[in-house]
Ligand SMILES: NC(=O)c1ccc[n+]([C@@H]2O[C@H](COP(=O)([O-])OP(=O)(O)OC[C@H]3O[C@@H](n4cnc5c(N)ncnc54)[C@H](O)[C@@H]3O)[C@@H](O)[C@H]2O)c1
């Protein structure tokens with residue numbers, strides 16, 4: 001019996017692979033390496049380079065490895081790109097997920113865990129968002145993900161497949177053992193940007209807006225450590241295998257840090273200063289996005305281990321260190 005991790009060569013997927021291997025699972029990965037890296041994957045996982053919509057490949061992998069569960073990370077994740085290339089996002093995130101779900105049903109896979117996002121919520125005010133908050137995706141990225149949620153609900157009624165839909169808030173950090181981290185090229189995520197600046201790989205950090213209605217004027221987000229996030233997936237897998245039933249749950253900590261607080265943490269933890277510039281607000285940004293993640297804690301008995309911002313920054317900085325060493329060795 002094996003778990004198929006799609007997108008296992010990417011940032012979150014590569015952490016998932018380690019989490020499953022550490023728990024003694026047999027892991028198989030399908031990834032087309034469009035944004036992932038083969039070297040990022042644990043060598044103990046069986047890797048197939050290919051597309052999640054490739055019928056022959058997916059059905060062969062399910063059969064040959066007796067796959068009972070799929071954890072589906074593969075997709076395109078850059079929100080502004082989804083606005084300029086909506087059809088690509090609907091193809092890669094929605095149509096290809098539909099194909100994967102069809103192959104899963106045909107192959108007798110019983111459990112499906114899906115990477116969804118806080119970007120599906122309307123997020124009109126600054127209150128913590130629970131799973132019943134208004135869903136109204138503001139971008140093709142968010143919509144491309146929400147359509148997969150809808151498909152999974154319908155498929156689970158008609159076929160013997162159950163699901164966990166996990167809606168991530170701002171994912172950050174790296175494996176505390178240094179085995180995985182975020183290697184995305186040209187990343188725009190705040191914590192990655194700040195850690196690159198602390199490393200001298202960027203000459204400064206832009207703060208997008210200091211005039212938001214927040215405690216210090218800068219944007220507030222609920223940063224969740226990637227290792228806590230993949231733990232929630234493993235617990236969701238356990239729940240499905242134990243017959244716990246379908247689940248939709250937010251993944252965040254229920255608290256937020258501002259851009260200024262993140263920058264201060266990076267300077268403190270790195271012991272280095274770097275220039276900060278104040279820039280206009282970024283189109284589409286919101287003042288504050290925070291999860292109410294009570295359901296994940298209760299239903300999954302999930303207890304986060306790395307919820308201090310300094311821990312998130314420390315592991316990210318350590319990963320930037322190892323990337324610098326890799327680059328200078330290459
Ligand atoms: N990073 C975040 O903050 C965040 C937040 C919410 C949701 N998510 C979701 O989590 C998942 C993983 O995100 P990530 O940050 O690790 O991104 P990533 O780009 O690092 O990983 C995605 C992986 O999927 C692969 N891939 C893409 N399309 C594919 C296809 N058609 N067939 C096979 N492989 C394919 C890529 O090569 C890559 O390895 C995504 O589905 C994303 O929407 C991420």
Ligand SMILES: O=c1ccn([C@@H]2O[C@H](COP(=O)(O)OP(=O)(O)O[C@H]3O[C@H](CO)[C@H](O)[C@H](O)[C@H]3O)[C@@H](O)[C@H]2O)c(=O)[nH]1
Pocket residue numbers: 077079117118119168169170171188189190191193205206207208209218219220221259282285286289
């Ligand atoms: O160089 C930067 C980068 C970001 N920010 C600010 O930092 C905060 C976080 O921005 P990120 O780009 O790190 O993340 P977002 O909140 O924009 O979006 C992320 O979280 C969303 C869920 O809330 C989606 O999941 C989405 O895929 C993911 O990119 C925002 O206030 C942003 O304006 C800066 O000030 N400077």
